[in-house]
Amino acid sequence: MYLNILVYGRLEKPVLEDLKSRHHVKFFKDNSENTPEFRDFLSIADGIIGLSLQVNSELLDQAPNLKIVSNVSVGYNNLDVKALSERNVMATNTPGILTDTVADMAMGLILSTARRMPELDQYVKSGQWLDNLTEEHYGVDVHHKKLGIIGMGRIGQAIAKRAHFGFDMEILYHNRTRKEDAEKEYDAAYLALDELLQEADFICLITPLTKETEGMIGKREFQLMKKSAIFINVSRGKTIVETELIEALKAGEILAAGLDVFEKEPLELDNELLTLKNVVTLPHIGSSTYETELQMSKLAAVNLEAGLNGEKPPNLINAEVWN
Numbered sequence: 268m269y270l271n272i273l274v275y276g277r278l279e280k281p282v283l284e285d286l287k288s289r290h291h292v293k294f295f296k297d298n299s300e301n302t303p304e305f306r307d308f309l310s311i312a313d314g315i316i317g318l319s320l321q322v323n324s325e326l327l328d329q330a331p332n333l334k335i336v337s338n339v340s341v342g343y344n345n346l347d348v349k350a351l352s353e354r355n356v357m358a359t360n361t362p363g364i365l366t367d368t369v370a371d372m373a374m375g376l377i378l379s380t381a382r383r384m385p386e387l388d389q390y391v392k393s394g395q396w397l398d399n400l401t402e403e404h405y406g407v408d409v410h411h412k413k414l415g416i417i418g419m420g421r422i423g424q425a426i427a428k429r430a431h432f433g434f435d436m437e438i439l440y441h442n443r444t445r446k447e448d449a450e451k452e453y454d455a456a457y458l459a460l461d462e463l464l465q466e467a468d469f470i471c472l473i474t475p476l477t478k479e480t481e482g483m484i485g486k487r488e489f490q491l492m493k494k495s496a497i498f499i500n501v502s503r504g505k506t507i508v509e510t511e512l513i514e515a516l517k518a519g520e521i522l523a524a525g526l527d528v529f530e531k532e533p534l535e536l537d538n539e540l541l542t543l544k545n546v547v548t549l550p551h552i553g554s555s556t557y558e559t560e561l562q563m564s565k566l567a568a569v570n571l572e573a574g575l576n577g578e579k580p581p582n583l584i585n586a587e588v589w590n
């Protein structure tokens with residue numbers, strides 16, 4: 268079947284070319300959803316595939332032929348799942364295949380924040396190694412410290428595995444439900460959120476963004492943390508209150524932060540986070556390796572084609588439409 272496929276934001280080239288060989292495909296870059304070209308194509312689209320398009324009632328009302336929205340990401344906070352289900356439109360994501368890649372990056376963020384790697388890289392590159400490197404530039408140890416993981420799902424557990432077996436870290440975690448297998452495997456202790464915040468040396472947030480998790484870490488939570496704590500956010504920017512993180516960092520309520528995600532992405536250049544030496548920023552690159560991005564695009568295309576062919580996609584989010 269030759270169908271109209273709207274590609275938004277990102278899809279790896281080989282997958283895009285493959286789709287083009289079988290369908291009428293139009294690619295739209297980020298933030299193009301208010302253009303007449305986007306609206307015209309949306310009105311005939313059978314399927315949408317891509318990253319971070321805000322899919323809500325307003326958009327869906329302009330897409331009468333739509334059968335499926337296939338996210339090239341595991342997080343799907345960009346999708347109004349209720350609005351999709353009400354219109355019998357399938358929604359899919361790409362869980363699992365990116366888990367190890369994101370966990371590697373989270374460990375990288377923990378290490379580079381604790382050991383101040385981006386800051387010290389600048390010393391070497393600007394010729395200041397000999398004159399200006401003193402104990403003021405020491406970092407803090409990661410090994411044998413307490414890592415508090417908030418959101419002990421696929422990625423949370425992959426982080427726990429690396430931290431426990433690779434870095435001899437003691438694992439504390441907080442989750443909606445107890446994860447007894449993970450407790451046994453990584454010798455992980457389940458704690459209430461406040462207790463974890465008070466106990467951990469490193470706190471890594473890796474929950475989905477939902478109504479429940481939005482703003483879950485703010486002023487009160489930063490004040491509960493140790494002054495020596497390092498806070499890592501790999502989930503979504505809106506799970507924390509960013510202005511209150513900035514205040515906590517400036518007031519010395521926590522030691523440092525490593526951030527892959529932000530309230531508003533791309534991060535604006537006048538954001539105060541960029542002026543703080545004790546902050547490491549990354550441009551939302553949790554899954555951004557050649558291997559993993561390609562696998563995610565391929566899986567998203569499998570989901571898309573299945574939905575378009577009237578088959579159940581392997582990663583259907585709104586199972587209620589499948590009846």
Ligand SMILES: NC(=O)C1=CN([C@@H]2O[C@H](COP(=O)(O)OP(=O)(O)OC[C@H]3O[C@@H](n4cnc5c(N)ncnc54)[C@H](OP(=O)(O)O)[C@@H]3O)[C@@H](O)[C@H]2O)C=CC1
Nearest residue numbers: 342418419420421422442443444474475479501502553554
């Ligand atoms: N920075 C990046 O590039 C990336 C970011 N992500 C983010 O990571 C998220 C997690 O991915 P993944 O591990 O695959 O997802 P999972 O669904 O496997 O894990 C999410 C975990 O969070 C827990 N959780 C949900 N709500 C709460 C809450 N209110 N309080 C405590 N715990 C909660 C869940 O608990 P329960 O099991 O009880 O439901 C679950 O264990 C994604 O949704 C995405 O937002 C993902 C990939 C890359």
Ligand SMILES: O=CC(=O)O
Nearest residue numbers: 339340341342554
């Ligand atoms: O942020 C990335 C994702 O896959 O979710």
